[in-house]
Amino acid sequence: MSDSSPQPSSALPSSAPKRWGIGLNVALQILLILAIFFGLNRLSYRYHVRWDLSPQQSYTLSANTTNYLNKLSKDVFIANVFARDAKIFPDVQALLEEYRLNGKGRIKLRSIDPLRDIDRAEALKAETGMALDQNGVVIRAGGRTRFIREEEMVIRDTGTESARPIKAFRGEDAVTSAMINLIEGDGRKFYLIVGKGSRTEAALADALAALGELGRQQNFKLMPLNFAEINGVPEDADGLLFAGIRYDLSEREIAMLKAYWEGKRAGLLVMLDPAGETPRLNAFLGLNGVTPREDRVLFAESTGAGVRKEFSVQAIFDNESPITQPLSTSTIILPGQSQSLDVRFDDEYLQKQNILVHPLIGATDRYWGEKNYLEELPIVDEEDHKQPIYLAASVERGSVADERLRVDSCRMVVVGNSYMLDKKSALAVNRDFVAASLNWIVNREKLSGAPPKLKHSYRIQLNSRQNELIFWITTIAMPGLVLVLGMMIWASRRAA
Template identity: 70%
Template sequence: MSADSENTPPAPPMPRRWSIGVNVFIQIMLTLVLFFGVNRLSYRYHTRWDLSPQKNFTLSQITLNNLEKLSKDVFIANVIPRDAPLFGETQTLLEEYRINGQGRVKVRSIDPLRDVERAEELKAETGLPLDQSGVIVRCSKRTRFIPEEELVIREKGGTEVQRAIKEYRGEDAITSALINVVEGDAKKLYFVVGKGSRTEAALLESMLAIGELGRQQNFQLFPLNLAEISTVPADADGVILCGLRYDLSEREMEIIKAYWARQRTGLLVMLDPSGETPRLGAFLGLHGVVPRGDRVLYAESTGKGARKEFSVQAIFDVESPITRPLATTSTNLPGQTESLEVRFEDEYLKNQNITVHPLMGASTRYWGEKNYLEDLPIADDEDVKEDVFLAASVERGSISDERVRLESCRMVIVGNAAMLDKQSALAVNRDFVSASLNWILNREKNIGITPKPKSNYRIQLTQRQSDIIFWSTTLVMPSIVLSLGLMVWASRRAS
C-alpha cells in the first residue's frame, strides 16, 4: 500500500435508507402544512375586486346596511336554469349577499330543469308552483318570489323575448324582497280616486305602476274615495294624490288637513297642470310649495316654423336623501309640467318647524311660460327663467334629532303627473317615485339602489392583428412550451 493511499481520508459513509425516507417525509409534511396554511389564511383573509365596468357586483351601501342589521336567517334560492342568460350574473350577485350577510344569508342554486328532485322539495317547502324561473327569498314563514323579468328592464318594442336587456336591476328587486320578508307587515298607502284624471287609462297606469313598486318595496296600495269617508283610515302610512283633474271639496280638503295634522303621515302629490285644483294648491302653498299654473317648455323659431317642446329635461338635486342616489343622472318628464315656487328661505315656515327642499329642476334652456298657448312663446318678466323647480319635499318636524325625526310628517310634490305613464315611463322616473315613497314612509334605508346599465363592447381588429393572434396562439406559444420541455429533458440527460 502506497503512502498516498494511506494519507487519503476515507469517503463519508452513504446515508442510510431510513434517514432519507424520514427527510423526504418531513419535507412532504412541511409542504402540506404550508399549502393548507396558505389556503386557510387566503380563505379567511382575502380581498375581492369588482372589475366589471358598471360595478355590477358591488352592493350598494343601502343593501350592505340592511345585511348588517339582519336579525333573522334568510334563505335565497336561485331558481334560474343554468343555461339562461341571467343565471351567472344573478348567482354572482347572490354570492355577494351571502358573503356580506354576517352568516345569516344562505344561498342555494336549483336548476328547475335538471335538479327536479330538489325543485320539488322547494315547491313543497314554499308552496310556490315554480312555473317560471326567478329568485326565492324566504325568512321564517314569509316567502317572496321574484320572477326573472322583474330582475331586468328591457328595451321598448317587440315581444318580451325579443326585447334586449337594457338594465339589470337584480339588487333592487332582491333587496326589496329581503326587506319585505324580514319586516313582515306591509305598509299601507291609499290612492285617491274619484276626482278625475287626464284619461281613465292614465289613472289606471299610475295605480298599476305604483302597485308594482308596492310589491317590490313592501307596501300595499288601496283606492280611497274621499267623498265616501269622513276620515283617512287610521292604518294609512301614506296618501297619494296623482293627476287630480277636479279640485277637492272643502269637506275633502278638511279630511286631508286632518290627516296631515297627525303625528306621522306621508303625502305624495303629483299635479296635473291642466287640472283645476285651487284648494289643493292653497294647501301646498301654506307649506312652502306654490304651483305656478304655467308650463315648463322650450320654444324656438325654425325653418319649418315655430317649435315648442313640452317634454322637459330635468336635473336632480344632490343634497336631498331622495335624489342623492340619482344626482349623477338626468331624466325627461313627458307630457306637460308646471313649475313650482319653493320657499325654502321662508321665516314663517322655519318658525313652524317646516323644512322645504327642491328635488328636481329643469335644465337651463327651459323656462316656466304663462302664455304657453301662443305659437311662439317668449320668456318675459312674468315668466320663470331661473330656478325652474319641478319637484320639492316638505317635512314638518325636527331633522336634527333622529328620535323626533321618526315622528315627522313628510310630503313630496311633483309638477307632473305623466312620469309613470306606461308608454313614456323611464326607469329613472320610477326610481324617483320609489325613493319619494320610501322617504314619506320614513324608510330612508331603502333609498339608493339603482339599476345597473347593460353595455355591449366590441373589439375591432385589423386583419394583421387577427393574424398575429392566430399565429401566437397556434404556433408561438406551443413552441415555447415545447422548447422549455426539451431544455429540461436535455439538462436531466446531461446530469
Template identity: 80%
Template sequence: MPDSKTEPTPPTQGSIPKRWGIGLNVAFQVLLVLALFFGVNRISYRYHTRWDLSPQQSYTLSSSTLNYVSKLPKDVFIANVFARDAKIFTDVQALLEEYRINGRGRIKLRSIDPLRDIERAEELKAETGLPLDQNGIVIKVGNLTRFIREEEMVIRDTGTETTRAIKAFRGEDAVTSALINLVEGGERKFYLVVGKGSRTETALTDAMTALGELGRQQNFQLLPVNLAEISRIPEDADGLLLVGIRYDLSEREIAMIKTFWEGKRAGLLVMMDPAGETPRLHAFLGLNGVIPREDRVLYAESTGSGTRKEFSVQGLFDNESPITQPLAASTVTLPGQSQSLDVRFDDEYLQNQSITVNPLIGASDRYWGEKNYLEDLPVVDEEDTRQPIYLAASVERGSVADPRLRVDSCRMVVVGNASMLDKKSALAVNRDFVASSLNWIINRDRLSGTPPKLKHSYRIQLNPRQNELIFWITTIAMPGLVLGLGMLVWASRRAA
C-alpha cells in the same frame, strides 16, 4: 521533469461554517416567502374587493337593497333549498351570497340540497314547520318565517306548462320584499285617491299598475280610496297618493287631508296634472311651502323647418336630498306637460313651523316656465318663470336636526307632472324616483336608492354558416394556434 499533476487542496476549516451560513440563509428565505404567502392570503381573505364585470351588473345588488341589508336591525337566517340541478340554482346561490357578504354579519346563509342533504332538510322542516316540498328560499327573522317558491323568482314566457322558458329572473325583487316584510312585521299601506278624474283611463291604469308593481317589490299594499265616500283617511294608511287628479277636492276632503297631514306620521305623494283645476289643493300645498304655478315648462325656437316647441323636459336631480342623491348621476325626462313649482325653502314662517322644503328636480338651463304656452312660438318675458325651474320638491314637518334624536316625521313629495308613470313614455329612472319618494315619505330611509331590477335571459339565434364558423374557430383554429406556438418553442430549444 516535474509532475504536472497537482494534489487537491483539502477543505479548510472555514468552509464548513460557510456552507452552514448558506443553508441558514436559504432556510430563512424560504420561511420568509412562506410567511409572506400566508400573510398576504390572510389579509386578502379579511380585506378584499369584488368586481362585477358583467355588462348589465347582473351580480350586483341594487342600491336600495344594499342600503337596507347594510343597516339591518335584526339577525336574518336564509336557507337556499334548491336541488343542484335546478335551472336557476347558480343564480340563486350567487344572489344569496351577495346578501350574506353585504349584511355586515347579520345574515347567515345555508345551502341545502333536499335530494342529497335529506337529514339537514328534515331538520329545517322541523325547525320552521314548512313542508319544503319544492325548490325555494327560507328566510327567518326572529319567530317569523317566509318561504319563497321558485316560481316567485322567475317570469316565464308564454306557452304550455311544460315548454314555458324562463324569460327573466327576479330573485332580488322577491328576496328583498320578503326581507322587508319579516323585519317590519307586515305590509305598509298606501291609499290612491280615485274619483277625481284623470287625463285618460289609460293614464290612471298605467299609474295603478306601476305603483302596484313597486308595492310588490317594496312590500306595501296599494288600495284605492274615494274621499267622497269616507269621513276620514283610514287609520292604517301609511301614505296617501294623489296622482294626476283633474277635479278639485271639496272643503270636507281638504279638511280630511289636513287632519291626516297634521298627525304624528303621515306621508303624501302629489303628482300634479297641469291641466287640472285644483285651487284648493294648490292652497293646501302653498301652506306647506310648495306653490304650483299656472305655466308650462317648455323650450321653443324657430328653425329652418318651422317652429319647434318642446314640452318634454330634461331634468337634473338634486345631489343633497336623500331621495335623489342615489340618482344624482342620472338625468330624468318628464314626458307630457309639466308646471313649475315655487319652492319656498327660505321662508321664515315655515321654519318656525318646523317645516323644511327642498327642491328635488330642476329643469336644465334651456327651459323656462311659460304663461302663454298655447302660442306657436312663445318667448321669455317678464311674466314667465326663469331659471332656476323646479319640477319636484319635498316637504318635511317635525324633523329633528340631530340624528341621534331622530323621530318619524310627516313627509310629502310634490311633482309638477303626472305623466312620469305612463307606460309608453316612462323611463326606468322615473320609476326609481317614484320608488325612492314612496320609501322616503314613510320614513324608510334605509331603502333609498334604485329598486331591484329584473335579470333577463336572452337567446341568440345563429344561422348554419355562423355555427360552422364558430366550430372551425373553437375546434380547429384556436387549438392549432396553441399547438403551433408549442412546436416553435420546442424547435428553438432544440436548436439552442
C-alpha cells in the same frame, strides 16, 4: 510461518438507520408543508380582502345594503333560479355571492338551473308553493317567501317590445328591498284618492297598475279612498296618494286633509295634473312651501323643418336628498306636460314652523316655465319662469336633527307631473323615484334602493390583416412556443 495476509476489517455500519432518518425527515417536511398550506388557506378563508377592479364597481354592494346585512336579525335563504345561459346569470350569481359573503353566516345561497336541475327545481316549487315558471330569485325569511322576476332586476332600453337590450342591472335594489320587506313583516297601507277625475280612464288604470306593482315589491297595500264618503282619514293610513286628480277638494275635504297633515304622523304623495283645476289643493301645498305655478315646462325653437316645441322634460335628481341621492347619477324624462313648482326651501317663516322643504328634481338648462304655452312658438319673456325650474320637492314637518327621532315627522312629496307612471311612456327610473318617495314618506329610507349598474357594450372592429395576425399568434406561435420549451427541457434532462 505466520500468516501475513491482511485481516478483514470490521464490518461497515448498516445504512438502514441513515435511510430511516432521511425518510423521517422527508415525512416531517411533508407534514410541515401540508400544515402550512392548510393553515394559510384557513387564514385566507376567514381573513381576506377582496377588491372590485371593475370600472363601474359592478360587484360592490352599497353602504346601505352592507350596513343592513351586518345587522340581520333572521336567517335568510336565497335561491338563484336562473338558467345558466341567461344573459344576466353571471351578474345575479356574483351579486348573490356578495350577499352571502357579507351576511355574517345568516344568508344561505343555492343556485338552481331549472332546465338542468329539474329535481331540485321541483323540490323548491313544492317548498315555496310558487310556479317558478321564469328566471328569478327566491328569497325566504321569517316564514315568508318572495319571488323576484328577471324583469324586476333589469332596466331595458327603448326599442321593440320583443327585443329591448338591457341598459342597466338593478338586482341589488330588488334583492335588498325584498329582504327587508320579508323581515319587516306586515306591509304599510296607502290610500289612493279616487272620485276626483283623471286625464283618462286609461291613465287612472295605468296609475293603479303601477302603484299596485310597487306595492307588491315594496310591501305596502294600496286601497281606494273617496273623500266624499268619509268623515276623516282612516287611522291605519300610512299615506295618501293623489295621482293626477282633475277636480278640486271641497272645503270639508280640505279640512280633513289639514287635520290629517297636522297630526302626529302623516304622509302624502301628490302628483299634480297641470290641466287640473285644484286651487284649494294648491293653496294647501303653498302653505307648506311648495306652490304649483300656472305654466308648462317646455323647450321651443324654430328649425328649418318648422317649429319644434318639446313638452317632455329631461331633468336631473338632487344629490343631497335621501330620496334622490341613490338616483343622482341617472337622468329622468318626465313625459306629457309638467308644471313648475315654486319651492321656498329658504323661507324663514317655514323654518320657524319647523317645516323643511327640499327640491328633488330640476329641469336641465334649456327648459323654462312658459305661461303662454298654447302659442305656436313660445319664447321666454318677463312673465315666464326661468332657471332654476323645479319639478318635484319634498316637505317635512316636525323634522329634527336626530334621525332616531324623525319617525313621527309628517312627510310629503309633490311632483308637477301626473304622467310619470303611464304605461307607454314611463321609464324604470320614474318608478324608482316614486318607490323611493313612498319609502321616505313612511320613514323607510333604507328601502330607497341602490343605484343601478349600467351595462356597457363595446364593439371592436378588426380588418382582415388583424384577423390573420390573431390566427397565426393563437394557432401557430403560442402552441409552437410551448412545444419548443418542452423539447428544450426534455433535451436538458437527457443530457444530464
